Structures are given as structure tokens and as C-alpha cells.
Amino acid sequence: MSLTPTTGTASSSGSLSWRLLAREWRSGELGILLAALVLAVSVVVGVSSFVDRLQSALLSESARFLAADMVVVSRTPIPEEWIDQAEQMTLQTSLGVGFPSMAVADVDHMALVSVKAVSAGYPLRGELLWSDEAYGDILRDGAIPEQGEVWLAPRLFALLGLTTGDTLMVGEASLTVTGAVRGEPDATTAVFGFGPRLLMNTLDIPSTGVVQPGSRVGYRLLLSGNRDRVSEYEAWVSPLLGQGQRLDSVEGSQPRIGDTLDRARGFLLLAGSLAVVLAAAAITLASRRFGERHTQYVAILKSLGAQSHDISRLYATSLGLMGAAGTAMGCLLGWILQEAFIRLLGSLLPVTPGAAGVEPVLIGAVTAMVCILFFAWPPLRRLGEASPLRVLRADIGMHEAQRPQDFLFGGLSIIGLMWWYSGSVAVTLAVVSGLAVVMGLGFLAARGLLSGGRRVGGFAGSIWRVALAGLQRRGRANALQMVIFAMAIMLMLLLSVVRSSLIGQWQAQLPADAPNHFLLNLAPEERPVLEQFFTQRGVAAETLYPMTRGRIFSVNAETLPEWEEAEGEDAPRQREANFTWSDELPTGNMLVAGDWWEPEDTTSWVSLEEDFAAGIGASVGDRLSMRIGADTFDAEVRSIRKVDWQSMRPNFFVVFPRAVLERYPGMYMTSFRLLPTQKPLLNELVRELPTVTVIELDIVIKEMRSVVDQVARALELVLAVILVAGSLVLISGVRSSLDARLKESALMRALGARQRLVLGTLWIEFLVLGGLAGALASVGAEVAAWGLQTRVFDMNWAPTVTIWWLGPTVGAVIVGALGVWSCRRVVRVPPIQLLREV
Amino acid sequence: MITVSQLLKTVPTADGDLDILRGIDLEIAAGTSAAIVGASGSGKSTLLGLLAGMDVATAGEIWLDGERLSDLDENQRARLRADKVGFVFQSFQLLPALTARENVMLPLELAGVTNAGQIAERYLCDVGLESRLEHYPTTLSGGEQQRVAIARAFARQPRILFADEPTGNLDTRTGERVIELLFELNDRADTTLVLVTHDERLAQRCDKRFSMTAGELQSL
């Protein structure tokens, strides 16, 4: 038989790559790398699309506080074609009209009310709460006042001497009272506005005859629907907006809940970008292991005549194919993951999540590319340079697989990804500085370990000596491994710290025993009546705050325009507000400019809330002129305050020294706590003190609680995903050094070491490694937490004591257990078999 | 066929330069066989690595089948190995992920041979492993692994074959069978054989014998 070799064409080397790839695949080596890639991509895609969907869910959650997804606000009637256009774009619409007016029950009973007329469909988002009578049981059946009907704020019943079924006049229209308004989704600041609420139907507006050109009327077109359609409409209508018209969207509404949602979003985005870092770490580890295991392989190929570029092409092709497959699989898996999450938790999340967009897939693909290029490729590219001499001398080492510039480019690209992903420089910087600290300290610690370890080992027992010698022998690999462990642990710690401080803060804002009602407009002579009322019924009342309604009409002698004359919605204009006095900076407030006065100071100072100051265009040092009743006086802005609107305390825009305000007649306000069973007391209260306003915060608090609970649950979920991803990094980290350890341990056993010694050595090695990594992680997490809490989440930073012991403990235990578990074969399998395999 | 003149190899180490080869001169004619014997650590493998173009000499020249190695770059030397050189190692150096057949196919595939599978099977039959074609190296005994390595070395029909202590990891009986095989295939293909060994009897079977002592080579 004679077989002569036939030489193929150039294309055969391409197909050789395929064949080699297919064989490699069978060996399971590529599988590990592929798994890391799939893991990376799927975690990134999964977390980011989960976050995406949650975010859209949270957004629609916050839409409840706008009663719509978007609102066109106008001082003139909304043009017909705007409504037609919205309906053409398949958006839901509902019209609203608001104006101050007099509600008249009879000659003795009339009150200035804040009328709101709504039309069918209101509210498009959220719920309108009402009851049959003043403080009756709350109904949420989606009803609105029918034509000819009105619903009143509970205190109006007492003020006007009405009960359900009576009639009253608004302008020229006679309307029947059929219910009480208990909660409007878009109530916002109206409570401090012109008067108690009167809700009616827009169909009755013409018959009232009060809406005339020039009267102070606000029109609202509520819109809701598909997010894209809403954006389209926004783009369409924005250029058409004229003077006195604006768009309100979900992002800008209700600062109270807005902050909560903002922080939650920040957290979710943070989590997503941490997933990117973890992905890169997992890939680096897997690729290094792959590279190390293939050095000998390449040496053999080279001794058989393969050239460097053949090798490079082989691995480039392999990696390319694998990258494509990994990306596709990762995207699919990630999508399944988040879908499963949503399905699994659908019942827990009362909000309906939006559809997943394409961006997460894009992020996944780009992440995969960056990971392959900067983290997987460098160790493989170096394979091309492996010396064929290894086939003759096994001890010829490879130079360090990754060059400094690989780390540099890789690091920069990861920072870029994080930035792209989180959309926040602050988040990126905080995390990166934490990671930088971990890396810096990590390499220092590795150095210390390398020089100090042997000395300690010298006088310690033999297990310790062997273990520390082992740590030293693999010094460089261990340093990298330790840093990666530390990074993974740090990211997990960081996320849990931030999560619990966010949740803790939310809960602190809504303490269970906090006052849940505000009482406004209490006349000084009514104070004893109220005090007696409360003591008789065992209601605990808080301090009374003085309160005087006033108007700021000029800044530095320049008169501000009135509401109707203001150029745009944001232009400075005259403002009315409740003035108060205080000796000290009110609790929960923070000075952002200027300083506080002495309690006895009689100078005419004033302190303004930040946004209010911006609204009238005033800053520290400016002279303001204001009017209280018929009196006018001047005051100099002494300080600007930041107010925590999330707190349930009475907050004031304008504060004076006691001596300045005390001489003006004022009213008082206070807060108190009622149990649900004590609710009927409110009826008695408004009967006894008909002029006071009671604000039922308990309803708002309940709503906020439910939002916070949901958000907290979402955060927990994402934390769980990241914890899983982090553990996978730890596992691949342990695996990456498995070969060397298995071989050494097998050798030790072959040399007669008892199981106890082998196992003990492994335990010590991994415990030391994990403990050190955990300690580094604590430092890094603290640094990053500081950055995030002070720069991103607007919270106060305090060192988290828990992470200082949690980090090292968790590190040692997890890494130790994982390590020993991965190496369990060492003591189970006969050493000869292990020596043969590796 | 192989000509070496004044070959020096010096490597830097922690305690100064180490001269591994100190002026080697050597001539091996085409189609003949040569044995290099010497104590462990005397520089035999280093010499073999240089001859095969897997490393570069510090000084001196090597001509391999008319080509001066110092004129070739790393890729050209790899090409030369692929075309003309076969190797058998002490520790077999089979790829654990590939079956016996695939291991033998590998150099053929690297050279772009299209009927690699058939050729590999034939050579595996020649070394008596026709029943082990699809076995992985870890399931083969040492002798069987070395026979796969020999099949791999000859399958490319090299002009020159280097063998570095091919029996070093084998027991005497197995080693003898492997040696028989090596010489049999060598005779059949008329290859130039350079053999490094500890085994005097094995050395006796070669046309020429050299002895390496501390980096210096003497003809015996």
C-alpha cells in the first residue's frame, strides 16, 4: 500500500483551525472560557435588561404622582389639535382645569376653594381616593364626580356646614355634594395653595361662568401610553409650547418619591456596571488558565513546525468563533434570566414591568468584545511567543501573560463601559477609586506576603511552612488571584452596604410612630381649645410652629413680576409662602450658604429654602421686600437651606429670627399622630375648630411605604444576581490555580504526606488568601461607599463597622471552602492518576 | 547533511553566565545515524534544540540540509522543521486533548496535507497501534505513547529525525521494542537520525557515536 501525502491549498490552514477548535472543544478547555464569556454576557445582559425593565416599571410607578406619564400645563385652553394629535398617536388623554373660586353654601357659609375640574379617564395613572362622607371609609373605585356633582375636601364639610347630598354654588352653577376627596395622585403642593379642594367635572365648567379670559386658570392635558409614543408626542409638542405653557414629565414630579426612585435607579445602574467588572474578572481568570494550560500544547505544535502566526491565527480564530457563540448564547441566556426573574417575581412586584429594550443586548455585545479583546486575548496572543524548547525542558516558563499595557487598556475600556452603562461619572469614579485602592494595596500585600511569609513559616509548624511556601511559590499568580478575589468581594460588599443604607434611610424617613397628620391655620386664641381637645382624647401633639402667610414681592428693590406676567414658568416671580420664625436651624435642614443667626438677634434677617430662593432669584446678601397683610418690610438673606422633603416634618421655605416675625399676627401649625381607629376624631376636630386645615399624611405615607417596599425588593433581587456573579468569579478564580495545586498536592501525597497535612495546607493557603482578599475588599468597599454615598446618593457617610469584620470573614470562609472543595479530588483520587493527568 | 562548527551556547543565570555548550564541531552525513551519549546535564538536549532550530546559538554555525540556520528567522526555522525535521521526546509530548490518530495527523495538517487521516492510520499500523487509533494519550501506556510519537515523527517523512532519550521514560523491554521500531522505520525511510541516549547498547547500533561532557563533544 502506498499513500503519498497530497498537499492542499492555502485554505486548508483555515479549516485546520476549525478542526483544532473542534478538538479543543471536546477537551473541555474551551468550554471553560466559553462558560466565562457566556456568564459575563448573560449577567450583563440579564442585569441590565432587568434594570431597564424595573426602571421603566419604577417610572410608571412614579407616574402615579403625576396622574399621567406626561402633562401639558398651560395658562390658556389647550388647542384642539394638540388633543387630536395625542389621540392619533394612540395616547390616552384627559383634560383638567384648575382655578381658585368661592364655594357658597348659603349667605353665612362660603369659602375660598381651589377648584379642580377633571374629565373622564382621570387619573390616567395612580388612583383617586374618595369617601362618601367627610372622613368616611376610603373608596378607590376609579369614579370621578359626575356632571352636576362635586366632591369636597373633608374640612369643607364643616366649614360650609354641609353633608353629602346638599348643594352648593360654584359661580353660577348649583352642584350636589356626593363625596369627599381623600387623596389625589397629583395633589403636589396644592395643600399650601389657595384653599381646600373642590373636585368637579369639566362638563360643568361652562355653566359656572367663572372661567373668563384673563382669569387665573390653569389647564392640564394629561397623557399616557406607550413610552415611545409619549416621547414622540413630547418631540412633537415641545416646539409648539408658548409662553405660560410647559411639559411635566414623570422625572420632574413629586420630589419626595422622586428622590427615592432616583436613588434606586442609581443603585441599579451601579449594580449593572459592577456586573461588567465582574464579567471582565471572570474572563481574565478563565483566559489565563486557558493560556497556561496551552503553553505546552503550543510548544509541541511549534516543535512540529507550526509558526508563530499559525498559532496566533489558530487562537484568534478560536477566540473569534467562541466570542460570537458566547455573545449569542450569553444574550439569549441573559434574556431568559431576566424574563424568568420578572415572571418569578411578577406577583411580588405590583408594578408591571415594561418591555426589555435592545440596549442591554448592545451593552452585552460590546462588553463581550471588550472582554475578548483586552482580557481574553492577551494571554492567548502570548502563546504565539511560547518557546518550543519547552518540549525539551519543562521548566521553561512563560513571561507574564498580561503586559502592563494590557491591564491599562483593559482597565480603561472597563471604565468606559461602566461610564456608558451607569451614565454617571460619579458612580464610575467611586467604584474605580475603590478598585484602585484594592489593586494598590493588593500588590503591596502580595509583596509583603512574598518576603515575610517565609520568615513566619520558618518557625511555624510544618503545615504552615508548606502552605506559606506554596503561597510564595505562586507569588505572582497569587497576587493577581488575591486582587481579583478582593475585587469581587469588594463589589459584593459595596452593593450590600449601599443597599442597606438606602433602605435604612428610607425607613428612617418613615418611622412607624411619626406624626401622620398636619394641622394648619390654628389661630393663637384657638391654642388652648386644641390642647384641651388633644389631652381629652389622648392624642400626642408635637410643638406648635408659628406660621404667617406672606408674599415676597421684590429682590434688591426690583419688583418681581406677578404670576400672570412672568416670562416663563421658571422665571423669577413673586411668591407667597408660609413664614415662620426659629431660633435654631430647623432639624433636618442643612445650610448650603451663609450662616445661622443668634437666638436673640433682632436684625431683619431671612433664611430661604434652596429652590424657593432660585424661584425668586435671590441669594445670600440680597435684600428682600415682603408683605404680610397690609404691612411691608425688608429683610436681608442670611442663609440658604436645603430641606429634606422626604421627611414628614413641617418644612418651611422662609424662616425669620423670632424678633422679626413675632410682631405680626400669625397662625400656628402642628403635627400629630392618629391611629387608624382614631380617624373619626377628625370630624369632631373640624367641627370644633372649623377654620383649621388638616392634612392627612397617613395616606401619603402608606403610598410611599408601598413604593419603598417594592423598590427595596427590587434592590435585593439585583443584589442577589450580583452575588451569584461574584461567587462565579470566585469559583473561576479558585479553578485558575487548580492545576498547579493539584499537582503539588499529588506530589506531596506521593511523597507520603498524610491527608491531614495535604488538606490542612490547602485550608491554610486558601484561608490566608481569602482573608487577605476580604480585608482588602473592606478597604476598597469603604472608599467606594464613601464616594457613592456622598457624591451619588446624597446621603451622609459613616464608616460601616460591619464590613470591616464581614469582609475578611466572608473572604476567608468562602474562598477557603471553595478552594478546598475544588481541590477535594487531591485526597480522593490516587495520586498517580493525578500526576498522570496534569 | 548536518554540519556544526564552533557552536557556543551561553545562558545568563543568577550567578553569572553559564556556558552550556563550549565550541561544538559535528558532521553527520545524510542517511546515517549518530548517537550522542553523556551524563545528565551535560548539554545534550540543548544541542538538539539548537540543531532543530528551536533556539538560537550564542556563536557558531549550523547547516541543516544545506541551509544555514542563522540565516533563517524564527518562522523560516519553523517551516524548516515542518518540512524536514521529526522529533521524538523523552516525555512523549502528545497532546492530551487529541486521540492517537489526531496526534499523528497534526504535523501533516500543519503542512497542509489533505489526506492526513489515511497517512496517520498507516503509520499507526506500522507501529502496531491499529487498534488504538481513537484512544487518548492518558489511556495509553508509556510504550504505546512513545510509539504514537514515533508514528507522528515519521508520518511527515522527515529528512532528519531527532530523538531525545526516547527510551528514558520506559522500562528496558518496552524501550527495546521502541528502539527496534525506530531503527526499522529509519531504515525504511532513509532518514538521518540523531539520537540522544544513556544506553550504550543503543548507541552501538548507530553509525557514529559522540560523547558530551560538560558542554564539549568528542567523537568516539
Ligand SMILES: Nc1ncnc2c1ncn2[C@@H]1O[C@H](COP(=O)(O)OP(=O)(O)O)[C@@H](O)[C@H]1O
Ligand atoms: N535556559 C537555561 N537557563 C539556565 N540553565 C539552563 C538553560 N538551559 C539549560 N540549562 C542548563 O544547562 C545544562 C544542560 O542542560 P541539558 O541540555 O538539558 O542537559 P542534558 O539534556 O544533557 O541532560 C543543565 O545544567 C541545565 O540546567
Ligand SMILES: [Mg+2]
Ligand atoms: Mg536532556
